[in-house]
Amino acid sequence: MISFKKKKVLVFDLDGTLVELAADWHHIKKALSDRYFKIYGEKCEFKHISGCLDYVVEKKDERELNNFFKVLEDLEMRNINDNKEIDESLYFINNLKVFGVPKETKLAIFSLNTRKVIIASLKMAKIYDNFDYIVGREDIRKWKPNPDGLLKIMEYFGVDNEDMIYFGDLLKDIKTGNNAGVESYLIEEIINMVKKKRQEIDMS
Numbered sequence: 001m002i003s004f005k006k007k008k009v010l011v012f013d014l015d016g017t018l019v020e021l022a023a024d025w026h027h028i029k030k031a032l033s034d035r036y037f038k039i040y041g042e043k044c045e046f047k048h049i050s051g052c053l054d055y056v057v058e059k060k061d062e063r064e065l066n067n068f069f070k071v072l073e074d075l076e077m078r079n080i081n082d083n084k085e086i087d088e089s090l091y092f093i094n095n096l097k098v099f100g101v102p103k104e105t106k107l108a109i110f111s112l113n114t115r116k117v118i119i120a121s122l123k124m125a126k127i128y129d130n131f132d133y134i135v136g137r138e139d140i141r142k143w144k145p146n147p148d149g150l151l152k153i154m155e156y157f158g159v160d161n162e163d164m165i166y167f168g169d170l171l172k173d174i175k176t177g178n179n180a181g182v183e184s185y186l187i188e189e190i191i192n193m194v195k196k197k198r199q200e201i202d203m204s
């Protein structure tokens with residue numbers, strides 16, 4: 001059982017954690033790779049979107065990096081209406097008190113999706129107002145499992161690593177938490193907690 005008693009900030013990943021995005025990741029990777037070739041005249045070999053953006057960051061060309069972010073944002077936004085909500089996660093967000101989360105505890109997002117997609121997704125799921133701070137792709141220059149996003153959130157709220165929990169859907173998210181010294185869990189933990197609680201409520 002996760003204890004929320006002393007936690008001041010709960011941080012969530014977005015995709016696969018609160019909602020499932022329907023973006024065409026294969027197409028997005030190709031678009032980024034094509035742009036890289038067009039701009040720099042060299043091929044970039046990468047497995048993940050972050051890998052391509054790493055190359056752009058290395059070029060120390062902020063203006064072009066922003067162009068890449070824009071390409072990413074446009075393509076991520078394209079299928080936004082096909083987002084699938086992760087019902088249990090949203091239940092948790094909307095019923096924090098039921099799970100012993102103190103009422104002063106703040107919620108934040110650390111996701112590698114672009115800010116526009118994060119905000120639109122949270123609004124569509126009607127949980128945007130529950131969040132106090134968002135760190136998205138454009139807000140950092142080192143991606144997960146680098147802990148910079150979590151450190152940024154700690155700094156924003158003026159809290160220590162032991163005051164936060166990070167929830168994500170990938171082992172990479174857990175690693176990110178570890179790298180920041182922040183307790184972290186797979187979202188399954190929340191999903192199972194919510195399922196149990198709902199059963200209890202149904203039986204009472």
Ligand SMILES: [Mg+2]
Nearest residue numbers: 013015016169
């Ligand atoms: Mg995710």
